[in-house]
Amino acid sequence: MRYLPLTDTDRSDMLAKIGASSIDDLFVDVPEVARLDGPIRDLPMHASEMAVERHMKRLAGKNLAAGDAPFFLGAGAYRHHVPASVDTVIQRGEFLTAYTPYQPEIAQGTLQMLFEFQTQVAKLYGCAVANASLYDGSTACWEAVAMAGRVTKRKRAVLSGALHPHYSEVVKTMAQFTGDEIADSAPSIQTEPDLEGLISRIDDETSCVVVQYPDILGRVSDLSKVAEAAHAKGALLVAVNTEPVALGSIKSPGELGADIVVGEGQSIGVGLQFGGPYLGLFAVRNPKHVRQMPGRLCGETTDAEGKRGFVLTLSTREQHIRREKATSNICTNSGLCALAFSVHMTLLGERGMRELAAENHRLACLAADRLDKVPGVKVLNNAFFNEFTLMLDGKPAREIVRGMADRGVLGGVSLGRLYPGVEALEHALLVAVTEMTTEDDIETLATELEALVKEPAQ
C-alpha cells in the first residue's frame, strides 16, 4: 500500500517492543462481538493510482463542466478566472498540509497571510476588522444574526425578502433552536426592492435587519436609508454580499452604514466546485464589536527579540477555551480558501479589482441590452452589477433552463428552483455575466431564449 510506510518486519519488531503478541492485543478494549474479522465486506480492495484515476475520471466525465458550455449561472456562486499562480501557491505543502496555527513560532506563514487577508476583506467591505474566515456566506449570515443578538440583547431579526433563499433557510433553521424570532417575507418582483416595506418591519425589539447587496435578483440599492432606520430603533444593519467582485465598482456596505458585513468569498480565487468548499467572510464596522465576533482572529504582536510576528488572538471568545460559553462552536474554518482569496486579491490589487469589476459590468450591460431585445424577454432591473433578472413569457423558467441544458447551454438559474411554490417567480430567470463570458456566449443565450420562450407552454 503506497501510503503506509511500515514493513511487516517493522510491525513485528514494534509489537515485540510493546510486548504484544499480535495487533489484536492492541484492540482488546473493543468488545469481541463488535470486532470485525477481515476487511469490511461490500467494499472493494485497495487500488492503484491508475485504477482510481480511471474511476474518478469516468465520474467527472458525466458532468457538464462550466467551461465547456456558454455559462450564465450565479445566485451566490460565480465563475471567475483564477490566475494560475493562485493554485500553485495553495498547493505548496507548507500551506496545504499545515494545521491551524496554534504554534505561532512555526506558523508565521499562515498567520501573516491571515493578517493580510483580514485587512483585504476589511477594506473591501469598508469595515474596521474582519475575521480569519467562516465556512461560507450562508453560515456567516447566521453568525451575523447571532452576533447582532449578543450585541443588542434582542432576539428578533428582520430579513429582507431579497436575501438568498438558502441564506434565509439557514438563518431560520438555526433560529428555531436558539429561540430567535425571524421575520421573513417573500421577494417581490419589482424593478426596485421594497426598502420602505422592509423599514416598516423594524421595531424596538429588532436586533438586526439583514439585507443582501446586490440582492438575490441582482438589484443594487442604497442601504444607507435602511441603516438609518435600523440605527434609529437601536438595531444593527447586517449586509450580505454574495459577489465580492461587485465591491470593486459599487460602494462598500460599510460606507453605507452596515454594522456587520458578511458574505461569500468564492468569486475570488476559489472556483465553483459544485458548492464547496467556499469561503465565509465576516467583518464589523465598529472595532468595539470585535469581542462579540465569531471565529478566529489573527493579530499583530512581537516576539521575545522584538521582531514583529502574528498570533491567533482574543481566543477567549472561542470554544476551545470558553466551551459552552463560546460565541460560536466553529473550529476548523476555510483557511486554504482564505489563502486562495488573498493571493488572487494580491494579484488584482486596487487597479485589478477596479478593472475586473468594470469588465464584469460592461459585459453584463451588453448582455442585458441584447437579451431585452429577445421577444418575450424583459430585463427586470434598472440597477445591477453583473447579474440581473429576466422575466420570460410562456413556459416556466425551470423548463427553459432544462431545455437549454439539453442543448449544451447553461443559461442561468430559474428562480422557481430557488423559491419552489412561489408562483410569481416561476417565470423569472437569473442571469450572471462575468469576465469569462464572451460576446458569442451572449448571442447563443439570446438565440436559445428566442427559440424556447416562443415554444407554447405545455
Next chain:
Amino acid sequence: MNAPNKSGWKPQMEVAEDGLHNGPQTTTGNRALMLEEPLIFEIGKAETTGVDLPAVDASAATRFGGLERIDPIGLVGLTEPETVRHYTRLSRQNYGIDLGFFPLGSCTMKHNPRLNEKMARLPGFADVHPLQPVQTVQGALEVVNELAHWLLTLTGMHSVAMSPKAGAHGELCGILCIRAALEARGNAREVVLVPESAHGTNPATAAFANYRVENIPATPAGRVDVEALKARLGPDVAAVMITNPNTCGLFEPDMREISDAVHEAGGFVYCDGANFNAIVGKVRPGDLGVDAMHINLHKTFSTPHGGGGPGSGPVVLSEALAPYMPLPYTARTKDGVVHLIEEEQADEFAREHFGGELSSFGRMTAFHGQMGMFTRALTYMLSHGADGLKQVAEDAVLNANYILRSLEDLLHAPFADAGPCMHEALFGDKDFGGDLSTLDLAKALIDEGYHPMTVYFPLVVHGAMLVEPTETESKASIDQFITAFRSVAQRALDGDETMKQAPYYAPRRRLDETAAARKPKLAWEAPVG
C-alpha cells in the same frame, strides 16, 4: 534505535549564556534560507496589478443606481513574480506534514495524497456550479452517493447527512437531529451530558442547541464512569456526547452498555468521530448503539487541513434520526438515477421511496456540502480499499503504542498501566524540574525540528501532551522522534532553564500573546505621516 540524524549534519551555532545565538547580525535581517518578508501593504502599490484586464473606461455608462465606489478601496497589488515570491517566502515560515512529523493529538495529521488533489481539480468536479440542472451533474451526485455508501458501510449506520462543512458543523447537525426527534416525541428535554475530556466543540454545540451541559466524571482508568452516567440518566437528558476512542486515546469498552442505558432512558447517543482513524475497518459505531456521529473527512480520510480548513463533517445517523436530517441530500433510486433532494421534492421523495414524510430540521448551509473534500476523500478510500483502511487503523494504533511504551519509563503516562492505547499516547508533566512546563517542552521540540504534540488537552491530565503519530510515519521517523522527545523530556525533568526561551531556531521566538490580546491590532494600518 537509529542515530538522531543520519545525515550527520549538526547545527554549529554557538549558544551564548543569555540563550541567544552568536552569529553576526545581517543587514537584511535574513539568515540565508530564512528570509524575512514584509506585508503586501508595505511592498505593493495601488497601480500595480498581476492580472491583465482592459483598463477602466471612465466614460462608459454604468447602472449602479448612483452607488459608484469613488473613494479608494485601499488595496495594493503585486505582479505575478512578486506575488509568487511573497507567498513562497511566507510558506517557508510554516511547518507542514510535508516537511516533517506532526504528532498533533486528536487532529490526525496524516499524509495528504497528491492524487486526491489531482482528482479534485478535474474540470468535471472543480468547474461545476451547484445550481446546474441535475441532468448535467450526475457524476458529481454519484460522487456524493458513492462516498455516502463508503461512510455507511464503514460505520454500519442507516443514513448520512452530507452537507455539514466541518466537524463542529457536523456535531451541530447531529445534535439538531436529536433535538428534532425528541421534539417530535413531544419533549426536547433539557440536558446534554458531556465527559470532562471532550473537545470544546461538544459543549459549545450543545449550548448552541439550547441544552444545558453537564459533565460526566471519568474513572481513574481514563474512561467514562458508567455507573455515574447511569445514575444521572433520566427524563431530562436528551443526549450523551461521547468521543470514542476518547481524547485520552482510549477505547470506551462499555460503549454498548452506555448506549443501551441511554436508549432505555429515552435519550440518544452522539459520538464525536474525530478519532475514527483508530477504528476504521476494525469496529462499526453502528454496532455500538451510536445514533449520530460526525466524520472529519480532513482527519480520517486525509483531506488537507490547509492551515485551518476547509474541513468536511458528514454525519452518519441511526434509523431513528434519519427522518430529521437536513436538506439537501442525495439518494439513488432503483433505476440507478441519482437524485438531489432539495426542499421542493423532499416530502414527495420521502413518501415514494422511504414510505413516510421527511421531517427534516431544515438547511445548514447554502448548496450541498464540501464537494471538493468529497472527491478527495473518495479518492483516498478507493486507493486504500477495505483492506487498506483496516491497515490504516492497525498501523496508527501500533505506532501510538510503540511511542507510549518507548517513553513511559521517562514521562508520566497516566493511563499506560490500564492497557494499550488506541491511536494516540497521552503523557503528563509530573516531575518536571524547576518551573518548567509542558509548553516549554513543546517549544524545545520545535527546535528539534518537530511540530509539537497537542498540549494541555485533554483537560483531565495535568500538563497534558497528546501524541498522535498516524499510520503514515515510517519506523525510522518515529524512532528519531522518540530519541528527540526523550532528550527534551529529560531536560524538562532535569529543570533545564534554557528551555524557557525555546524555540531558538524557529522563524520567531516566543510571541507576546498577552500584548496581542490587550490591544488588538487585527488589520494593517498605514503609518501616520
